[in-house]
Amino acid sequence: MPILLHRPSNRRDFLKTTTLGGAALILAAGRSAAATDAGASEFHLALLSDTHIPADRTEVYRDFNPCDNLDRVVPQVIAARPEGVVLCGDAARLEGKLEDYRQLRAQIEPLAAAAPVFIGLGNHDDRASFRKVFTSPAGTLAAIDGKHVTVIEHPGVRVVVLDSLLYPNRVAGLLGKAQRAWLTSSLPTLADRPLVFFVHHTLGEGDGDLLDADRLFTIVRPHRHVKAIFYGHSHVWELGERDRLQLINLPSLGYNFRDQDPIGWVDARFRSDGVSLTLRAVGGNRTDDGKTFDVRWI
Numbered sequence: 094m095p096i097l098l099h100r101p102s103n104r105r106d107f108l109k110t111t112t113l114g115g116a117a118l119i120l121a122a123g124r125s126a127a128a129t130d131a132g133a134s135e136f137h138l139a140l141l142s143d144t145h146i147p148a149d150r151t152e153v154y155r156d157f158n159p160c161d162n163l164d165r166v167v168p169q170v171i172a173a174r175p176e177g178v179v180l181c182g183d184a185a186r187l188e189g190k191l192e193d194y195r196q197l198r199a200q201i202e203p204l205a206a207a208a209p210v211f212i213g214l215g216n217h218d219d220r221a222s223f224r225k226v227f228t229s230p231a232g233t234l235a236a237i238d239g240k241h242v243t244v245i246e247h248p249g250v251r252v253v254v255l256d257s258l259l260y261p262n263r264v265a266g267l268l269g270k271a272q273r274a275w276l277t278s279s280l281p282t283l284a285d286r287p288l289v290f291f292v293h294h295t296l297g298e299g300d301g302d303l304l305d306a307d308r309l310f311t312i313v314r315p316h317r318h319v320k321a322i323f324y325g326h327s328h329v330w331e332l333g334e335r336d337r338l339q340l341i342n343l344p345s346l347g348y349n350f351r352d353q354d355p356i357g358w359v360d361a362r363f364r365s366d367g368v369s370l371t372l373r374a375v376g377g378n379r380t381d382d383g384k385t386f387d388v389r390w391i
């Protein structure tokens with residue numbers, strides 16, 4: 094099913110935010126002065142996944158220190174001046190402890206001051222602990238019991254960050270009945286512009302993937318305004334396609350599982366006809382650092 098691009102794969106969790114502050118509004122105004130019509134509808138997001146931040150900032154896994162990685166990337170992201178930041182799950186190291194989220198919140202504070210940070214939840218997160226630390230998440234939260242789903246509105250594209258956290262620190266993920274029902278009833282009403290999803294879990298058929306991935310594709314299939322699904326979990330940077338949907342597997346920022354995979358983040362510029370994705374690799378395989386991949390909506 095997934096076709097192209099990079100290398101083969103495989104695993105992953107989520108977070109919170111601050112409302113668009115004065116600084117972000119000033120940046121947006123500065124950009125619009127030189128913006129073309131196309132530029133005006135562009136939505137510039139920084140995409141992070143699998144930060145795996147532990148309470149103990151000296152913790153190392155596979156020779157990677159997730160806290161150091163995040164510290165390296167925060168200034169890069171701020172310098173890129175995105176309009177928002179999405180963290181696609183596995184925000185916390187393993188169990189989603191309160192202390193993990195406090196460490197994460199402290200490290201992303203400069204980022205949250207510059208742009209809203211939208212945090213999704215993965216299998217190494219804990220929804221209750223997350224909500225205790227990130228008490229006023231950015232974006233509009235969908236009214237779905239027991240799930241943390243964020244809707245981000247932009248004139249050019251609508252972004253929906255889904256919640257696939259089933260049990261903390263178990264591998265598999267699930268949207269669940271309530272979230273699927275929300276999608277079924279909401280998607281017909283959201284057809285005025287392209288829509289992209291973010292969800293933590295991989296979309297395969299394995300026991301550690303999103304267990305209701307096939308049902309998600311069935312729900313989405315009639316809705317041609319849904320263009321792409323971004324996900325994490327595998328710690329692999331890879332592009333694919335299924336049912337005309339573009340599938341974008343974001344690299345991990347915390348650590349990789351294989352030496353051949355990069356760790357880092359992705360600078361994304363959404364337009365009405367697709368998205369340009371620039372890999373910003375800070376560790377692991379850095380061969381494609383700085384390379385831009387243009388993905389066209391079908």
Ligand SMILES: [Zn+2]
Pocket residue numbers: 104105106143145183217326327328345
């Ligand atoms: Zn992960």
